[in-house]
Amino acid sequence: MTAATTRLTVPRRRRRSFAPYALLIPSVVVMVLAMGYPLVWQLITSLQQFGLAQQFGQPAPFVGLDNYIRLATDPYLWTVVGRSLLFCFVTAAVTMLIGTLLALLMRAVPAAVRIILQITLLLAWAMPVVAAMTVWTWLFDWRRGVVNWLLTAMGLPFQQHNWLQNPLSFFAVASIIVIWMSVPFVAFSIFAGLTQVPEDVLEAAEMDGATASQRFWRITVPIIRPVISIVLLLQVIWDLRVFTQIKLLQDSGSIASETNLLGTYIYQLGAGSSDFGTASAVSIFVLILTIALSGFYIRSMLKEDAA
Amino acid sequence: MKRVRPARVILSIVGIVVALVWFFPVYWMLNSSFLSNVVLTSSTPTFFPLGGNFDNFATVFQGGTFLPALGMSVVIALVVVAVCLLFAFLAAVAISRFRFRGRTSFVLTILFVQMLPAEGLFIAQYKLMSSVNLLNTVLGISILYIAAVVPFTIWMLRGFVAGIPADLEEAAMVDGLSRTQAFLRITFPLLAPGLVASGVYAFLQSWNEFTVALVVLQDQSSETLPLWLRGFIQASASKAIDWGQVMAASTLVAIPVIIFFLLVQGRMTSGLVGGAVKG
Numbered sequence: 001m002t003a004a005t006t007r008l009t010v011p012r013r014r015r016r017s018f019a020p021y022a023l024l025i026p027s028v029v030v031m032v033l034a035m036g037y038p039l040v041w042q043l044i045t046s047l048q049q050f051g052l053a054q055q056f057g058q059p060a061p062f063v064g065l066d067n068y069i070r071l072a073t074d075p076y077l078w079t080v081v082g083r084s085l086l087f088c089f090v091t092a093a094v095t096m097l098i099g100t101l102l103a104l105l106m107r108a109v110p111a112a113v114r115i116i117l118q119i120t121l122l123l124a125w126a127m128p129v130v131a132a133m134t135v136w137t138w139l140f141d142w143r144r145g146v147v148n149w150l151l152t153a154m155g156l157p158f159q160q161h162n163w164l165q166n167p168l169s170f171f172a173v174a175s176i177i178v179i180w181m182s183v184p185f186v187a188f189s190i191f192a193g194l195t196q197v198p199e200d201v202l203e204a205a206e207m208d209g210a211t212a213s214q215r216f217w218r219i220t221v222p223i224i225r226p227v228i229s230i231v232l233l234l235q236v237i238w239d240l241r242v243f244t245q246i247k248l249l250q251d252s253g254s255i256a257s258e259t260n261l262l263g264t265y266i267y268q269l270g271a272g273s274s275d276f277g278t279a280s281a282v283s284i285f286v287l288i289l290t291i292a293l294s295g296f297y298i299r300s301m302l303k304e305d306a307a
Numbered sequence: 308m309k310r311v312r313p314a315r316v317i318l319s320i321v322g323i324v325v326a327l328v329w330f331f332p333v334y335w336m337l338n339s340s341f342l343s344n345v346v347l348t349s350s351t352p353t354f355f356p357l358g359g360n361f362d363n364f365a366t367v368f369q370g371g372t373f374l375p376a377l378g379m380s381v382v383i384a385l386v387v388v389a390v391c392l393l394f395a396f397l398a399a400v401a402i403s404r405f406r407f408r409g410r411t412s413f414v415l416t417i418l419f420v421q422m423l424p425a426e427g428l429f430i431a432q433y434k435l436m437s438s439v440n441l442l443n444t445v446l447g448i449s450i451l452y453i454a455a456v457v458p459f460t461i462w463m464l465r466g467f468v469a470g471i472p473a474d475l476e477e478a479a480m481v482d483g484l485s486r487t488q489a490f491l492r493i494t495f496p497l498l499a500p501g502l503v504a505s506g507v508y509a510f511l512q513s514w515n516e517f518t519v520a521l522v523v524l525q526d527q528s529s530e531t532l533p534l535w536l537r538g539f540i541q542a543s544a545s546k547a548i549d550w551g552q553v554m555a556a557s558t559l560v561a562i563p564v565i566i567f568f569l570l571v572q573g574r575m576t577s578g579l580v581g582g583a584v585k586g
Contacts, residue, residue, distance in 0.1 A: 017407070020404075020405035020407040021401075021409075023397040023398060023401035026394040027394045028413075030454045031417075034455070035420055035423065035454050039431065041435065042430070042431040102325065105318060105322055113323060119326075120333075122568070124330070125568070126568035127561055127565070128564045129517060130515070131560045134539060134557045135333075138336075139335060143348075144348055144550070146335065180329070180332065241426045241427070247517075248540050251537065251540050251544060253545075262426065266426060267521075270522075271522055287424070290424050294419070294422040301418050301462075302414065
């Protein structure tokens with residue numbers, strides 16, 4: 001009796017069927033081919049000595065964890081890791097700060113100003129990364145760049161200043177570019193979060209004598225915390241794997257070994273010196289780092305899927 | 308009856324200044340694209356393209372390398388968008404219309420794959436493509452792009468498919484349509500906005516992609532627009548180059564992106580931050 005009723009209430013699509021699996025086949029096949037296979041190849045290669053000789057058909061000897069041990073004891077890798085982490089945290093922190101301030105600013109200004117701000121942010125967000133890089137290279141060009149002209153006009157000694165030669169100013173320029181591109185996403189997301197803060201609660205708090213900063217920290221921040229944490233996480237993940245901007249700035253004239261971050265280091269190992277064993281080991285390291293960071297993000301997305 | 312408060316005025320001024328700062332690089336690209344090299348290499352910058360013309364754009368088109376790169380980018384983008392939409396649509400139907408064993412693992416997998424950085428895989432992908440002789444081919448790069456874009460496209464479409472009540476389909480089936488007919492006549496038209504948004508997302512990803520293209524498309528004859536633009540940046544390291552032409556070229560690359568982007572921006576924000584923002 002109970003079995004019969006259960007069967008009646010279960011929707012038809014719940015019955016065992018091959019259909020959903022058939023529908024998934026194309027996506028699964030392409031992901032296995034283009035992502036799964038390289039991932040496995042990389043895992044195996046990271047345990048082999050795989051260099052130029054293997055490129056020309058020599059069998060690759062299995063060396064166990066040698067690549068990893070060699071890397072772990074190589075001070076250059078740790079320099080690159082330290083640089084990447086520092087670059088990532090500074091860039092992500094400044095992006096979050098500016099993005100949050102702009103979101104609050106958009107709430108505070110009249111509609112006309114807000115729309116102007118939103119349009120300009122959207123334009124910056126929409127710029128294709130390589131096109132944006134050509135513009136920024138031109139802005140910071142040491143011969144005729146408008147940045148040097150402006151600083152010189154302000155009386156500072158920046159005539160013919162080459163920003164990309166010194167690693168510190170190289171990373172400052174890279175950071176400015178990444179911040180310029182990332183702030184719009186942060187500002188729009190947090191702005192969307194702010195629209196969920198109920199006005200009447202804020203007004204009630206104001207009438208009860210709460211100061212502006214109390215209202216911000218006690219009411220607004222707790223409500224937008226989920227948005228802030230997800231956006232911050234995405235920024236950290238994205239800034240950790242930054243490649244295009246660094247590679248292109250290196251192309252426009254700086255010493256790669258002094259300015260490598262993890263992405264460009266892997267590129268140099270693999271595409272530059274054909275040391276695929278080491279390149280694979282560093283790649284695995286980057287993947288593990290990303291996966292560890294992504295765990296939280298994926299969990300929150302899954303929660304949405306369940307809802 | 309709000310009176311104008313000085314704080315609001317100051318904030319408005321700050322807002323305008325920030326807008327100008329953010330807009331400046333885009334403006335500078337447009338401005339320089341209309342100016343001749345003589346003007347651009349003078350010792351003071353020209354801030355308004357007065358007396359400018361479209362010569363730089365004409366030179367870019369006549370240069371002989373822009374059109375092949377444009378062709379390559381367009382073909383790859385079309386392949387990626389078409390295949391991606393088809394694959395993602397099928398998968399989205401599976402995960403939003405069926406409850407089956409392995410569904411959660413699949414959703415977990417696409418979220419996970421979506422987060423994999425190209426920088427952590429591109430050397431292996433290069434080896435894969437070279438071992439099957441697909442370096443420098445549309446097919447090779449398209450396969451890699453489709454795999455990279457399909458997870459998020461499934462995720463986006465899943466929301467749209469789930470948003471269409473299955474009751475509608477069931478009602479149509481009661482009225483005598485087959486399951487497939489009901490789907491095609493009732494659900495599919497309602498999906499159009501979702502397909503447009505996901506298609507634009509796939510287009511933008513493929514059009515802007517640089518990292519994987521850099522290793523897989525190494526022949527000059529197979530370069531896409533981002534790689535073609537990179538050539539100018541490389542040249543600028545050693546010699547003075549004609550920035551007017553580069554900015555005209557960048558403008559040409561950016562225009563389709565900006566147009567498409569404005570169409571789907573809202574969708575992409577809510578897709579990325581998911582349940583954290585409602586409304």
